Structure formats: C-alpha cells, structure tokens
Amino acid sequence: MTTANFLNVYTDGPLNGGTGRFQDLHVQLRGPAAAELGFAFLHSLQAAKADSLADKALKELQQVSSFRLSAVISAVLESDVPKRRRCIQEVLRQAIQTSLYSVHLGTAYFLPPGFLKRALLQQIKKRQIDLQLLLSGDSDVWCDVPATTYLAHKLLLARERSHPLRDWLLLRTRAATLEQQQQQQQQQQEFAGAEEGKSATAAEAATGAGAGAAAAAEGPISVFNPPC
Numbered sequence: 001m002t003t004a005n006f007l008n009v010y011t012d013g014p015l016n017g018g019t020g021r022f023q024d025l026h027v028q029l030r031g032p033a034a035a036e037l038g039f040a041f042l043h044s045l046q047a048a049k050a051d052s053l054a055d056k057a058l059k060e061l062q063q064v065s066s067f068r069l070s071a072v073i074s075a076v077l078e079s080d081v082p083k084r085r086r087c088i089q090e091v092l093r094q095a096i097q098t099s100l101y102s103v104h105l106g107t108a109y110f111l112p113p114g115f116l117k118r119a120l121l122q123q124i125k126k127r128q129i130d131l132q133l134l135l136s137g138d139s140d141v142w143c144d145v146p147a148t149t150y151l152a153h154k155l156l157l158a159r160e161r162s163h164p165l166r167d168w169l170l171l172r173t174r175a176a177t178l179e180q181q182q183q184q185q186q187q188q189q190e191f192a193g194a195e196e197g198k199s200a201t202a203a204e205a206a207t208g209a210g211a212g213a214a215a216a217a218e219g220p221i222s223v224f225n226p227p228c
Contacts, residue, residue: 106134110148
C-alpha cells in the first residue's frame with residue numbers, strides 16, 4: 001500500500017506550478033486507478049466549495065472516464081471524518097497490525113493520530129516486526145522536527161522496554177562470556193607479573209648486601225607493575 005502527495009507546491013517543479021523547495025513522497029499513476037483518484041479529488045473540491053476548480057477537473061475527468069469501466073479492478077480509498085469515512089485509517093491500521101516482518105513509514109510530518117500510535121506500539125511491544133521510520137530533517141512547519149524527533153524517541157524507548165526475557169538472557173550470556181574472557185586475560189597478566197617479581201627477587205638476593213648498598217648509593221630502584 002502506498003500513500004503519497006500527487007501535487008505539492010513545495011516539491012513540484014515550475015512546470016507543475018511548484019517551487020521545488022522540499023523533497024516529498026511522490027508516485028505517478030496511470031490507468032483505472034488514476035481516474036478513480038481523480039473522481040475522489042473532484043469530490044474533495046466539491047466539498048470545499050471550489051466550484052471553478054471542480055468544473056475544470058470534471059471536464060478533464062470526462063475524457064478518461066471510460067477507464068472506469070475497464071476489466072481492471074481498482075479502488076481508491078477516501079477519508080472523510082465528518083461523514084465517518086475512515087477507510088484509509090482502517091487499511092493503514094490493519095496493514096500495520098498484520099505485518100509479519102517489517103513496517104516502513106515515510107512521511108514529512110510524523111504526528112500520528114491515536115489509532116496509528118496504538119497500532120505501532122502494539123507491534124513494538126510484541127516484537128513481531130522491524131520498524132523503520134523515514135522522517136524529515138527539515139520542515140516548513142514550525143516545531144515539526146522537534147515534535148517528530150520526540151515521538152520517534154518515545155517509540156524507540158517503548159521498544160527498549162519491551163525486550164522479551166529470551167533476548168535479555170541472550171545478552172546476559174554474551175556479556176558473561178565477555179566478562180570471563182576479560183577475567184582470564186587479567187589472571188594471565190597477574191601471573192606473568194608475579195613470575196617477573198619472583199625472578200627479580202631471586203636475582204636481588206644473589207647480589208648480596210654490597211650490591212644492594214651500591215644500588216642504594218646510585219639512586220632508588222624503580223619497580224614496574226604490569227597493568228592488570
């Protein structure tokens with residue numbers, strides 16, 4: 001399932017009436033779905049009382065309306081909250097909740113409504129999927145990036161808190177193995193240092209008191225302790 005902006009004044013070039021200032025999600029449709037989407041957009045213009053734009057759109061759609069009767073099955077979902085039409089929300093929720101491997105979300109404005117946050121948190125806590133977010137690093141909306149970052153951190157925090165016991169035990173096993181290796185290395189270093197100390201003590205005892213006095217006259221003896 002793909003949702004995208006088909007015309008954006010910030011991302012489209014001058015030929016399409018845009019400025020090209022921001023990158024966004026785009027997709028180009030051809031065939032029956034394009035006509036269905038056109039009629040859905042026409043209904044939006046009519047609901048917004050944009051009569052001149054609606055009349056122009058209707059004339060253009062009449063030239064491609066024959067595609068609607070083709071053998072290809074297509075469906076364009078509409079969302080109209082005042083009329084309690086939440087088809088897009090329902091499909092998005094089901095797609096997330098029934099995902100088996102991963103969910104990839106890409107959006108310029110990540111301010112998810114309640115149903116979307118609940119669906120994401122449900123999958124995160126179950127640890128059933130790998131969640132990847134492609135979010136904006138710059139925005140034309142004030143305070144959008146800090147809010148987006150805050151919500152993304154909350155999702156990541158929820159994921160950290162939802163580690164199952166088997167993952168925790170696996171991490172503990174790896175940590176214990178690493179700790180054992182470090183202890184063995186430390187014991188080997190201590191053993192090597194002790195052997196060097198014994199050799200130095202034996203050599204020092206063999207030199208006699210005269211050699212010790214001569215060494216004391218020359219200066220103090222420095223002792224090297226190997227790091228543990």
